[in-house]
Amino acid sequence: xxxxxxxxxxxxxxxxxxxxxxxxxxxxxxxxxxxxxxxxxxxxxxxxxxxxxxxxxxxxxxxxxxxxxxxxxxxxxxxxxxxxxxxxxxxxxxxxxxxxxxxxxxxxxxxxxxxxxxxxxxxxxxxxxxxxxxxxxxxxxxxx
Amino acid sequence: xxxxxxxxxxxxxxxxxxxxxxxxxxxxxxxxxxxxxxxxxxxxxxxxxxxxxxxxxxxxxxxxxxxxxxxxxxxxxxxxxxxxxxxxxxxxxxxxxxxxxxxxxxxxxxxxxxxxxxxxxxxxxxxxxxxxxxxxxxxxxxxxxxxxxxxxxxxxxxxxxxxxxxxxxxxxxxxxxxxxxxxxxxxxxxxxxxxxxxxxxxxxxxxxxxxxxxxxxxxxxxxxxxxxxxxxxxxxxxxxxxxxxxxxxxxxxxxxxxxxxxxxxxxxxxxxxxxxxxxxxxxxxxxxxxxxxxxxxxxxxxxxxxxxxxxxxxxxxxxxxxxxxxxxxxxxxxxxxxxxxxxxxxxxxxxxxxxxxxxxxxxxxxxxxxxxxxxxxxxxxxxxxxxxxxxxxxxxxxxxxxxxxxxxxxxxxxxxxxxxxxxxxxxxxxxxxxxxxxxxxxxxxxxxxxxxxxxxxxxxxxxxxxxxxxxxxxxxxxxxxxxxxxxxxxxxxxxxxxxxx
Numbered sequence: 001x002x003x004x005x006x007x008x009x010x011x012x013x014x015x016x017x018x019x020x021x022x023x024x025x026x027x028x029x030x031x032x033x034x035x036x037x038x039x040x041x042x043x044x045x046x047x048x049x050x051x052x053x054x055x056x057x058x059x060x061x062x063x064x065x066x067x068x069x070x071x072x073x074x075x076x077x078x079x080x081x082x083x084x085x086x087x088x089x090x091x092x093x094x095x096x097x098x099x100x101x102x103x104x105x106x107x108x109x110x111x112x113x114x115x116x117x118x119x120x121x122x123x124x125x126x127x128x129x130x131x132x133x134x135x136x137x138x139x140x141x142x143x144x
Numbered sequence: 145x146x147x148x149x150x151x152x153x154x155x156x157x158x159x160x161x162x163x164x165x166x167x168x169x170x171x172x173x174x175x176x177x178x179x180x181x182x183x184x185x186x187x188x189x190x191x192x193x194x195x196x197x198x199x200x201x202x203x204x205x206x207x208x209x210x211x212x213x214x215x216x217x218x219x220x221x222x223x224x225x226x227x228x229x230x231x232x233x234x235x236x237x238x239x240x241x242x243x244x245x246x247x248x249x250x251x252x253x254x255x256x257x258x259x260x261x262x263x264x265x266x267x268x269x270x271x272x273x274x275x276x277x278x279x280x281x282x283x284x285x286x287x288x289x290x291x292x293x294x295x296x297x298x299x300x301x302x303x304x305x306x307x308x309x310x311x312x313x314x315x316x317x318x319x320x321x322x323x324x325x326x327x328x329x330x331x332x333x334x335x336x337x338x339x340x341x342x343x344x345x346x347x348x349x350x351x352x353x354x355x356x357x358x359x360x361x362x363x364x365x366x367x368x369x370x371x372x373x374x375x376x377x378x379x380x381x382x383x384x385x386x387x388x389x390x391x392x393x394x395x396x397x398x399x400x401x402x403x404x405x406x407x408x409x410x411x412x413x414x415x416x417x418x419x420x421x422x423x424x425x426x427x428x429x430x431x432x433x434x435x436x437x438x439x440x441x442x443x444x445x446x447x448x449x450x451x452x453x454x455x456x457x458x459x460x461x462x463x464x465x466x467x468x469x470x471x472x473x474x475x476x477x478x479x480x481x482x483x484x485x486x487x488x489x490x491x492x493x494x495x496x497x498x499x500x501x502x503x504x505x506x507x508x509x510x511x512x513x514x515x516x517x518x519x520x521x522x523x524x525x526x527x528x529x530x531x532x533x534x535x536x537x538x539x540x541x542x543x544x545x546x547x548x549x550x551x552x553x554x555x556x557x558x559x560x561x562x563x564x565x566x567x568x569x570x571x572x573x574x575x576x577x578x579x580x581x582x583x584x585x586x587x588x589x590x591x592x593x594x595x596x597x598x599x600x601x602x603x604x605x606x607x608x609x610x611x612x613x614x615x616x617x618x619x620x621x622x623x624x625x626x627x628x629x630x631x632x633x634x635x636x637x638x639x640x641x642x643x644x645x
Contacts, residue, residue, distance in 0.1 A: 043231050043243035046404055048396045049250050049558045052242045052474035057307030059240040091240025100236065 004032040006107040008098055008128075011037075011070040014113025018143040019074050022111040026083045033078060033085040034105050037071045038098060039063070041091035063089050095131040102138055111141045196447065199606035200454050203464045206613040207285035210292050213620055214627065218287035218488055224634075225485040232641045233482065241476035244486045251471040251487065253403045254349075254555030255494045257548045258356040259460030261410075261541070262523035264502040266598070269521045271452030272442040273428070273510070274435025276503040278453025283495025286463030287488045292616050295484030295623045296320060297469025298477065311473020312559070313466035313612050314338040314566045320619045333615050335567065340608035341467065342563035342578065347601030348459060349467070349556020350582060351589030353549035354380050355597050358590040360523040360545040364538045377590030381583040383550070388557045389579045396554050403551045406544045407498065413530070413537060414501045420533045421508035428507035458605070460499055461491040465605060466612035467559045479639070481626040505529045522594055557582050 007022045009015035019035075026033050039062050047055075071087045078085045088101060102110055112129050129142045188195040211218060227233065228244045267275040293313065300319040301311030314334040321330025358376045362369040369376060386392045418425065439445030462468055468490060475483045509516045509529035517528035523545055530537040557579065564578045589597060633639045 039240065041240050043234060043239070044245050046249045046253070046400045047242075047246055048393070048400050049254065049471045049474070049555055050393070051397070052246060052250050052471070053310065054308045055240075055242045055246075055474065056309065056476065060307060062240070097239070 002106045002108050003030065004034055004105060004107045006034045006036055006098065006102050006105060006110045008036050008038070008094075008110065008112040008132075009070060009074055010113070011066075012113065012115060014115050014143065015070075016113070018111050018113035019077065021141070021143045023078055023081055023083055025111075026078075027081060031083075031108075033083055034088060034101065034107060035071055035074050035078070035085055036088040036090070036098065036101050037066045038094045039066060039089070039091045040094055042093055059091065062091070094128045095135060098128075098132055099135050099137065102136060107138060109139050109141060110136055111143060113143050196451055197455070197602070197606075199602065199609065200451055200458070202606075202613060203289075203458050203609055204282070204285070204454055206464055206616065207282070207289045210288040210616070210620065211285050214288050214291060214624065216288075217291050217485075217627070218284060218492075221291070221485045221488055222492075225488045227641075228482050228486050229489065233639065235478075238476065242474045244475060244477070244482065247472050247475035247483060248486050248489060249404065250400070250474075250555075251468045251490055252493055253400060253407075253551045254471055254559075255460065255462050255468065255490060255552070256403070256407055256498060257349075257460075257552035258353050258523060258545060259456065260494065260498045261502055261526050261545055261548070262356040262359075263456045263460050264499050265506055265522050265525035266594075267452050267456035268503060268506050268510075269525065270442075271449040271456075272435045272439070273431035273503075273507055274433075274437070274439060274442065274446070274449035275453035275456070276432045276500065276507065277436030278450045279457045279499055279503065280453075280496055282454040282457030283461055283491045283499065286457065286461050286491040286495065289463040289613075289616070290461075290468060290487045290490055291484040292620055292623050293464075293466050293469040293612065294472040294487035295481050295626060296616070296619055297466075297473040298475060298483045299480035299622070299626070301473040309474055310562060310566075312470035312562055313341070313615060314563065315473075316469070316619060317611070317615045320615070320622060323622075324618065326618075333611050336611040337466065337608070337615070338563040338566040340563070340604075340611055341470075342560045342567070344465075344604040344608040345556045345560025345563070346582065346585040347597070347604035348462075348465075349552055349559065350585045351592070351597050352459075352601045353552050353556075354586045354589035355592065355594060356523045357542075357546045357549035359594070360527060360538075360542045363520075363524045363527050364542040373590040373592075374587070377587035380550075380590065381587040384553055384557065384586050385579075385583045387554060388561075388582065389576060396551075399547060399551045399554065403547055406547050409540070410544055411498060411501055413534065413540075414505050417530055417533045417537075418501070418504050418508055421505075421512055424508040424511035425504075427511040428504060431507060431511065432503070455602070457491075457495050457499070458609075459601070461494040463491050464609045464613055464616075466608065467556070470559050470562050471555065479626075479630055481623070481630045484623065484627070502526055553586060 005022060005026065007018060009019055022033055066089045071089055075085050075087050090097060098110060110132065112132060114129055115127065133140050188197050229248055231243060231245065234243060267279055296316035297311045300316035301309050302315050303309055314337045317337055318330045318334035321327060321333065354377060357380065358373050361376060387395045435449055437446060439449050442448045458464060468487060472483050472487050477483060506526060506529045509532055516532055517525040520528055527538045527541050530541060560582060561575060561578055565575065568574045
C-alpha cells in the first residue's frame with residue numbers, strides 16, 4: 001500500500017485546517033502529501049464568444065494565481081515541517097477531479113476540509129466533501 | 145444626477161407624440177436605398193417563372209458540392225459528433241480549456257435567433273408550406289458546408305501574443321492559400337471576407353434581429369408601440385452599447401446562460417401547441433410535402449418554394465457565411481477536424497429541429513384556420529399561432545425573441561469586430577468606432593419596415609458568402625485530407641475514448 005495522501009485545499013479556513021491535520025499525520029507516519037487545488041470548471045457551460053477566445057489565457061492566469069497564492073505557500077509550510085510533498089493545480093468538477101487524482105497518484109487516503117455550509121446552501125450547490133465520500137475509491141478524512 | 149435623469153425621461157415621454165412620425169421618415173428615407181442595394185447586389189435570374197437570386201444558387205451549389213465531396217459526413221459523422229460534444233474524446237490532462245460543448249453552445253446561440261421564429265414564418269408566408277421541406281433540405285446540406293468552414297477555422301486560427309485566439313474565414317483564407325502557394329490571392333480573399341463580415345454584421349446579425357424583436361414587443365403591447373420603433377431601437381441600442389462599448393460583460397454572460405433555456409422552453413411549448421393541434425398534424429405534413437413538389441398556390445411554383453426555403457434556412461443557420469467558424473475557432477483540440485464534426489450539429493439543431501418545429505406550429509394552425517394570423521407575418525405570425533392555443537404565450541415569446549435577438553446581436557458584434565480588427569488592427573479607437581456604428585444600426589433596425597431590412601440583409605449576406613464559399617472550394621481538399629487521416633487513426637484505435645462512460 002502506498003504511503004501517500006491526497007490533500008485537497010481551496011484557500012478557505014477549512015482547507016487550512018485540513019493542511020494542519022494532514023501535516024501532523026504525515027510527520028508521524030512519514031507519508032508523502034499530494035497537495036491539490038481544483039479550480040471549479042465544467043466543460044458543459046455556456047460562454048460568450050469573447051470568453052471562449054480568451055479562455056486559454058484566463059486558464060493560465062487562474063492556474064498561476066492558485067499556485068502562487070494558495071498551493072505554493074501550503075507546499076512551503078510542508079517543506080519547512082520536513083514533509084515530502086508534490087503539488088497539483090487543475091480545472092474540473094471538484095469531487096470528480098479529486099477522485100481522478102487519487103486514482104492517478106495511487107494514494108491511500110484523501111484529506112479534505114469541511115466548508116460547513118448550511119443545509120440549504122449544501123442542498124443547492126452540493127458539498128464537495130459529501131460527494132467525495134460517496135464516490136472516492138479510498139478512505140476520505142473530512143477535517144471539521 | 146437623479147433629478148436630471150427624471151427630467152430627461154419626462155422630456156422624452158412628453159416629446160413622444162411629436163416624434164411618432166419619426167419612424168415613417170426614416171422608413172421613407174431608407175426604403176429606396178434598400179431596394180437599390182438589393183437590386184444591385186442581389187441579382188435575380190428568372191427560372192421557370194420564379195426569380196432565383198444568385199446568392200441562393202451560389203450557396204446551394206456549394207452545399208451540395210460539399211455534401212458529396214465530404215461523402216455525406218452530415219449523416220456518417222453525426223454519431224461521432226455527439227460523442228465529441230459529450231466529451232468522450234476530451235483530453236483529461238488539459239481541463240479548463242474551451243471544450244467542444246462550449247464552442248458549439250456559443251456558436252448555436254449566435255445562430256439561434258429571430259430567424260428561427262420569424263424567418264420561418266416569412267418562408268411559409270411567401271413560399272407556402274412546401275418551403276418548409278426545402279428549408280429542412282437546406283439545413284441538411286448546410287451541415288457539410290459548416291463542417292468544412294469550421295474545420296478550417298480551427299486549423300488556421302491565429303494565436304495572439306496575449307494568449308487569446310482569433311479565427312474565422314479571414315484567417316483560413318490568408319494562411320490556407322499561403323500553404324497552397326497562393327499567398328497574394330489569399331490576402332485578397334481574407335481582406336474581401338473581412339470587409340464582408342464587418343459590413344454584413346450590420347444586417348443579418350443586427351437590423352433584422354432588432355426589427356423583429358420590436359415587432360413582437362409591439363404585438364404583445366397590442367400596437368401601443370406603433371410609431372415608437374425609434375424609442376425601442378434606442379433602448380436596445382443602449383443595452384448593446386453597455387455591453388460592447390461599456391464593457392458590462394455580465395449582461396452578455398447572463399444572456400448567454402438564459403438563451404439555451406429559452407430555446408428549450410420555446411421548443412417545449414411549440415411541441416405542446418403542435419400536439420394541441422394534433423388533428424391538423426397529418427394535413428400539415430401533407431401540405432409540406434405536397435407544396436414542396438407541386439408548389440401549389442405559390443408564385444413561382446416549386447422553384448418559388450425552394451428558393452424561399454433555402455434563403456430562410458441560410459439566414460437562420462448561417463452555413464456558408466463563415467460566421468460560425470469565428471466562434472468555433474476558440475476550441476482547444478489537437479485535431480481541427482473534430483470541431484468540424486461538432487459544427488455539423490449546428491444547422492441540425494438550428495434548422496432541422498427548431499425551424500421545423502416552428503414551421504409545424506404555423507402549419508398546423510393554418511390547417512385549422514387558414515386565416516389565423518390575419519395579415520401578420522414574421523414573428524407576429526408565429527406569435528399568433530401560439531396564441532390560438534396558449535393565450536399567454538406571446539408574452540414569454542416576446543421576452544424570448546428579445547433575448548434571442550440580443551444574444552445574436554452580441555455574437556455578431558463580435559464577428560463583425562473580428563473582421564474590423566483583421567483589417568485595421570487592434571487599435572481601441574477603431575474598435576470603438578465600429579461598435580458605435582453597430583449600435584446605431586441596432587436602433588435603425590427598429591425604425592424600418594421588415595421588407596427593406598430583408599433586402600439589405602440578404603444583399604449583405606451575399607457579400608459575405610461570395611468570398612467564403614469561393615475560398616472553401618479551394619481549401620476543401622485540405623479538410624478532406626484531415627478527415628481521411630483522422631478517420632483512419634480513429635479506426636486503428638490510435639485516437640480513442642479517454643473517458644469511458
